Amino acid sequence: MVNTYIPFDFKEALEIKNLKNTFVFAGGTDLSVKHRPWSGTNLDFSKDIIFIGHLSELHEIKITNDDIFIGSCATFTEILNNINIPKYIKLPLYNIGSPSIRNIGTLGGNICNSSPAGDSLPMLYALDSELELCSIDGSRTIKIIDFITGPKENILKDNEILKNIKIPLKNFNSIYYKKIGQRKSNTITKTSIYALAVTDESHIKDVRIAFGAVSPTPIRSKQIESQINGIKKSDLTGIIDNIISQYEILINPIDDIRSTKEYRKKVSINLLKNFLLNLLT
Ligand SMILES: Cc1cc2nc3c(=O)[nH]c(=O)nc-3n(C[C@H](O)[C@H](O)[C@H](O)COP(=O)(O)OP(=O)(O)OC[C@H]3O[C@@H](n4cnc5c(N)ncnc54)[C@H](O)[C@@H]3O)c2cc1C
Known part of the structure; x- marks a missing residue:
C-alpha cells in the first residue's frame, strides 16, 4: 500500500523525507505521466508520496538588487504573473505546455525532473542559476550546471528537497529564445536555444548561449563564449564559422519519436547562426 504525506510546513516535509x-x-505533471500505466487508469506509485505543492514557503518569490529567489513550488503561472520578474526570465516559460499545465507545473519540478527537454533549463543555465537543496542536516547551494548529470539524472540526495532557485539579475539588450516543436503549444521541444548578450555600438560582451534537447543535458560552454566576449562587432564575422564548428561538436542530439538527430542538429546550428548574426546589428 502506498502512503501519502501532506506536511504542515517545509520543516516537517524535510523530517518525513529523512525518515521515509x-x-x-x-x-505532479511529470510524475502523473510517469506513473500512470495507461490513459484512463489510476496512478500507480511504487513508493510513498510526499506532497509539497501546498507549502507557502516554497511559493515565495523575492527580488533583491542583484538576484531573484524563486521558491521551488512556484508555478509557471505564478512566475509569469509576477510583474517584478524580467521578461527575459519569463520568455521560455510562456511556451511551457498549456495554461492548465502552467497553472500546476512548477519551476522546481522542471529542474528536478532534469529532462534535456525541460524548457526552463537553458534559461537557468545561461543565467548562472543556483539551487538551494535542503535536508534536515542543513542546506547546500549548487550551480544548476553541476546539478543535472544526465537525462533525468541529478545529484539530489534521497533526503533532500529543492527549496529555492537563485537567478542573478543583469541587463541584457540582446535576447534570443526559440523553441522548436511539432506545433505551437503543448509540445515537447525538439530543440531550443536561449541566448543573451550585452552589446554597444562597437563591442559584444557577456554572451551566454544555451541549448535544450540536443544532448543528454542542456548545453552551455563558457569556454566558447569567452572567444566572443569583448570582441569588436566588426571581428565577429571572421570567427563565426569557427564558433559554429565548436558548437557542432557539443550538439549531439538523438533520434526519437519527435524528431531526427540530423534535423535537430541542423536547426540548432541555424538558430545559433541567426543569434550571432543578430549581434552585428
Ligand atoms: C501535457 C503536458 C505538457 C507539458 N509541456 C511541457 C513543456 O512544454 N515544457 C516543459 O519543460 N515541460 C512540459 N511538461 C512537463 C512538466 O509539466 C514540467 O516538467 C513541470 O515543470 C513539472 O513540474 P511539477 O511540479 O508538475 O513536477 P512533479 O511532477 O511534481 O515532479 C517532477 C519531478 O521532480 C521531483 N520534484 C518536484 N519538485 C521537487 C522539489 N522541490 N524537490 C525535489 N524534487 C522535486 C519529483 O519528485 C519528480 O521526480 C509537460 C507535461 C505535460 C503533462
Missing part, C-alpha cells in the same frame, strides 16, 4: 523513502510530488 518517498516521491516528492509538487504539481
Whole structure:
C-alpha cells in the first residue's frame, strides 16, 4: 500500500523525507505521466508520496538588487504573473505546455525532473542559476550546471528537497529564445536555444548561449563564449564559422519519436547562426 504525506510546513516535509523513502510530488505533471500505466487508469506509485505543492514557503518569490529567489513550488503561472520578474526570465516559460499545465507545473519540478527537454533549463543555465537543496542536516547551494548529470539524472540526495532557485539579475539588450516543436503549444521541444548578450555600438560582451534537447543535458560552454566576449562587432564575422564548428561538436542530439538527430542538429546550428548574426546589428 502506498502512503501519502501532506506536511504542515517545509520543516516537517524535510523530517518525513529523512525518515521515509518517498516521491516528492509538487504539481505532479511529470510524475502523473510517469506513473500512470495507461490513459484512463489510476496512478500507480511504487513508493510513498510526499506532497509539497501546498507549502507557502516554497511559493515565495523575492527580488533583491542583484538576484531573484524563486521558491521551488512556484508555478509557471505564478512566475509569469509576477510583474517584478524580467521578461527575459519569463520568455521560455510562456511556451511551457498549456495554461492548465502552467497553472500546476512548477519551476522546481522542471529542474528536478532534469529532462534535456525541460524548457526552463537553458534559461537557468545561461543565467548562472543556483539551487538551494535542503535536508534536515542543513542546506547546500549548487550551480544548476553541476546539478543535472544526465537525462533525468541529478545529484539530489534521497533526503533532500529543492527549496529555492537563485537567478542573478543583469541587463541584457540582446535576447534570443526559440523553441522548436511539432506545433505551437503543448509540445515537447525538439530543440531550443536561449541566448543573451550585452552589446554597444562597437563591442559584444557577456554572451551566454544555451541549448535544450540536443544532448543528454542542456548545453552551455563558457569556454566558447569567452572567444566572443569583448570582441569588436566588426571581428565577429571572421570567427563565426569557427564558433559554429565548436558548437557542432557539443550538439549531439538523438533520434526519437519527435524528431531526427540530423534535423535537430541542423536547426540548432541555424538558430545559433541567426543569434550571432543578430549581434552585428
Ligand atoms: C501535457 C503536458 C505538457 C507539458 N509541456 C511541457 C513543456 O512544454 N515544457 C516543459 O519543460 N515541460 C512540459 N511538461 C512537463 C512538466 O509539466 C514540467 O516538467 C513541470 O515543470 C513539472 O513540474 P511539477 O511540479 O508538475 O513536477 P512533479 O511532477 O511534481 O515532479 C517532477 C519531478 O521532480 C521531483 N520534484 C518536484 N519538485 C521537487 C522539489 N522541490 N524537490 C525535489 N524534487 C522535486 C519529483 O519528485 C519528480 O521526480 C509537460 C507535461 C505535460 C503533462
